[in-house]
Amino acid sequence: MKALAEHIKDLPSRREPAYRQIDAFTPEERRRIAEKLGDESMYNVDLLRQAMLEAPENTEVRKALVHAIASIEFAAIDSFSRKVCEWQDWDVPPSLILALARQTWDEVRHAHLGKELVESYGGRIGEYPDTLGGQDQAQREFLREPVVSLSATNVSLEGAGLNLFSGMKRLAAHVGDRLMEHCFDYNWADEVTHVLIGDYFVRRLCAGKPEEEQKALRAHALSEASRGNLTPEQRREIERLFGDELQRGAAALSG
Numbered sequence: 001m002k003a004l005a006e007h008i009k010d011l012p013s014r015r016e017p018a019y020r021q022i023d024a025f026t027p028e029e030r031r032r033i034a035e036k037l038g039d040e041s042m043y044n045v046d047l048l049r050q051a052m053l054e055a056p057e058n059t060e061v062r063k064a065l066v067h068a069i070a071s072i073e074f075a076a077i078d079s080f081s082r083k084v085c086e087w088q089d090w091d092v093p094p095s096l097i098l099a100l101a102r103q104t105w106d107e108v109r110h111a112h113l114g115k116e117l118v119e120s121y122g123g124r125i126g127e128y129p130d131t132l133g134g135q136d137q138a139q140r141e142f143l144r145e146p147v148v149s150l151s152a153t154n155v156s157l158e159g160a161g162l163n164l165f166s167g168m169k170r171l172a173a174h175v176g177d178r179l180m181e182h183c184f185d186y187n188w189a190d191e192v193t194h195v196l197i198g199d200y201f202v203r204r205l206c207a208g209k210p211e212e213e214q215k216a217l218r219a220h221a222l223s224e225a226s227r228g229n230l231t232p233e234q235r236r237e238i239e240r241l242f243g244d245e246l247q248r249g250a251a252a253l254s255g
Contacts, residue, residue, distance in 0.1 A: 004085050005086040009082075019075075020129060020130055024129075043064060045065065048065035048068065049171060052065055056174075056177075059121050062121055066121070066180070069114060070110075070111055070117070072131055073111035077107045077111055083100050084097060084101050087146055090146055093204065106194070110186075117180060147215050148219040150201055150216070151223075152222065152223040154195060155198040156219075156220050157223060158191055158198060162192065162195060165184045165185075169184045169188060
């Protein structure tokens with residue numbers, strides 16, 4: 001019988017309704033998205049936040065924005081629940097597995113809040129494309145090692161989540177959406193803990209191991225670069241040091 005970690009590794013990401021990125025939508029479905037938002041390319045978190053600020057009465061924009069963020073939370077459930085199983089085969093502290101189990105539950109709560117918020121605006125999950133849609137094989141392989149995953153995901157991506165959720169909370173308060181403000185305040189508080197989990201366990205796993213520290217630094221740099229979060233000078237330095245690996249890592253992280 002296969003070990004649970006091996007069994008999980010072979011299973012595709014699943015959700016009901018199923019994950020669907022934009023290329024899985026029919027031409028008619030994409031046309032309806034374009035009609036609702038003015039342009040298909042508007043289905044982007046940053047663009048939708050600006051549109052909500054400029055037209056707070058547009059419920060469709062709010063629905064699309066929350067849907068895009070909720071999609072990320074569903075992908076996070078998939079990602080962290082896999083780690084709870086797979087990392088039991090790695091030489092990591094049992095307390096890390098427990099921390100990941102707690103974080104998985106946090107992501108479940110975030111996805112549930114997002115789902116209920118979308119439905120409060122008259123929408124449903126699956127109405128818009130998934131922005132991540134579960135991890136593919138390239139992402140899972142890149143993020144397989146604990147120190148790499150913690151650095152790229154908890155420190156870098158969850159750190160970006162702190163800014164996203166605090167921004168969403170302020171935006172909701174500005175337009176008078178108390179329910180949205182309340183939901184993202186909860187999410188922001190959880191992200192603080194998730195970043196602390198990453199910081200603490202990266203330091204612990206790298207203690208006295210310079211090669212592991214280099215892996216962590218590299219993973220963090222690749223994650224930041226994949227999201228355009230570097231100055232031009234920093235990016236040139238990363239490209240000089242990592243070469244082709246930057247493109248491969250960025251592709252895996254961004255899907």
